[in-house]
Amino acid sequence: LRAFGILLVAGGALWLPVRHVERDLRLRDGFLMVALFWTVLSVCGALPFLLGDLPHAGFTDAVGVRDGRRVTYVGSVRPRHVVIDLDVLQAAPARLNRAGIGDILSCHTGLADWRAAVDRGADTVPWREDLATLGRQLLTELDAAAEDVHATSVDGIRFLLSAYQRIGAACAQAGHSRFEEGSEHFLAYAYEYRTGITFVHGEVISLGVVAMSALQHNDPDWARSIVTRAGVSAHPHLLGIEHGTFVTVMTGLSSFCRAEGLDPSVVDVTPIDATAAERLWDVITALPRSAG
Numbered sequence: 001l002r003a004f005g006i007l008l009v010a011g012g013a014l015w016l017p018v019r020h021v022e023r024d025l026r027l028r029d030g031f032l033m034v035a036l037f038w039t040v041l042s043v044c045g046a047l048p049f050l051l052g053d054l055p056h057a058g059f060t061d062a063v064g065v066r067d068g069r070r071v072t073y074v075g076s077v078r079p080r081h082v083v084i085d086l087d088v089l090q091a092a093p094a095r096l097n098r099a100g101i102g103d104i105l106s107c108h109t110g111l112a113d114w115r116a117a118v119d120r121g122a123d124t125v126p127w128r129e130d131l132a133t134l135g136r137q138l139l140t141e142l143d144a145a146a147e148d149v150h151a152t153s154v155d156g157i158r159f160l161l162s163a164y165q166r167i168g169a170a171c172a173q174a175g176h177s178r179f180e181e182g183s184e185h186f187l188a189y190a191y192e193y194r195t196g197i198t199f200v201h202g203e204v205i206s207l208g209v210v211a212m213s214a215l216q217h218n219d220p221d222w223a224r225s226i227v228t229r230a231g232v233s234a235h236p237h238l239l240g241i242e243h244g245t246f247v248t249v250m251t252g253l254s255s256f257c258r259a260e261g262l263d264p265s266v267v268d269v270t271p272i273d274a275t276a277a278e279r280l281w282d283v284i285t286a287l288p289r290s291a292g
Contacts, residue, residue, distance in 0.1 A: 003048040089157050095200070097152045098231045100160040102202025102209075103167065104142050106180050107135035108223055109212045109266075113182030116216075117264035123178075125263070131179040134170055138163050146229035183215070183253075183265035184208030190256040191241065191249050199239055206234040207241070207284055211250075214283045215276075216266045228288055235287040243281060250277035 025033075089097065111132055117123035141159060142149075148156030171177045187208040192198060206227045214220040227234050236246065249256075251274060254267045270276075 002051050006047065006051075007044055084161060086154055086157060090152060090154065094152045094231070095203075095233055097157060097160070098149055099200045099202030099206070099233070100164075101142060101146075101149055101226065101230050101232060102205035103180055104138050104160070104163045105209045105223065105226055106182070106184050106205050107139050109184045109209050109216060109218065110178065110180045110182035111135045112213075112216050112218045113263070113265040114178045116266065116269075120269070122264040122268070125176055125178045128174065128179075131170055131174060134166060135179045138166070142226060142230075146226055150229060150231035178263065182263065183212040183267050186257050186260075186262050186265060186267065187212060187249070187253060189260070189262075190253050191245070193256070194249055195245060197240060200233075203232060203234050203239055204241075206232045207236065207239065207287070210234065210287060211280045211284050212266060214280055215270055215272070220283060224283075224287060234284075235289050236281075236284055237289060246281055246284075247274055247277040250280060 114123065114125070115127065115132070118125075118127045141163065145156055145159040148159065150156070167177075167180055170179070184205055185208065188199065188201075188204045191204070210220055210223045210227060213223045233239070236242075250272050253272060256262075257265065257267055272280075
């Protein structure tokens with residue numbers, strides 16, 4: 001309404017002084033009118049977004065970018081408003097929309113890593129019950145929305161958007177992402193670093209949650225059921241993850257995390273030898289082989 005009022009007053013102020021003027025337009029007047037028309041139209045279209053009190057959209061402070069084979073966090077992104085076209089999102093490949101659960105499901109293993117590290121005095125990030133409550137709430141909502149995500153329905157997409165708004169806002173306020181980033185992400189980073197392969201982020205993170213929840217003894221069957229019900233393509237064969245490379249990455253994961261200065265997690269206190277890595281391979285190969 002404010003934008004409408006401003007445009008109405010501005011338009012009236014420009015029109016009133018010349019409302020009785022009649023004059024033939026010349027060629028150069030036409031060029032000027034066309035240029036001004038598109039300029040004024042753009043300004044008028046943007047004005048509601050500049051003035052409007054739209055819902056806030058939270059984003060993490062840093063942006064994850066690839067530096068060689070490493071993931072580095074740089075910059076700061078805090079938009080005033082985010083405009084979302086649900087029709088466009090729903091028209092995207094279903095595989096990509098379904099992969100959107102990755103950084104929500106990661107609360108399952110991220111919270112467990114954080115809690116255990118704090119309990120043993122290894123974490124420098126103090127435990128915050130409000131963030132833990134948010135993570136648990138998101139997991140409960142994900143459980144209820146899994147079929148909607150699989151169907152890429154409007155309700156499923158709205159859930160993903162709402163979840164990421166809350167995650168982003170919480171991470172920006174806290175200054176860290178400890179409650180939703182843990183060993184499941186570190187596994188993905190390590191595999192990408194070793195092989196140079198890049199993945200659809202949510203797919204490899206979903207695989208990581210299933211694997212690391214088994215290492216944590218943290219209800220891996222529930223994690224696997226969410227991935228299955230949401231239709232995420234997370235089977236290693238679908239992602240191009242090879243058995244021998246997976247075993248090598250898992251057995252060296254603790255060293256990788258120390259070298260990269262990653263947060264404390266289950267890999268720091270649970271020995272992962274070839275036998276343990278083989279058991280985790282069996283866990284992730286129990287995921288559905290067909291996508292969707």
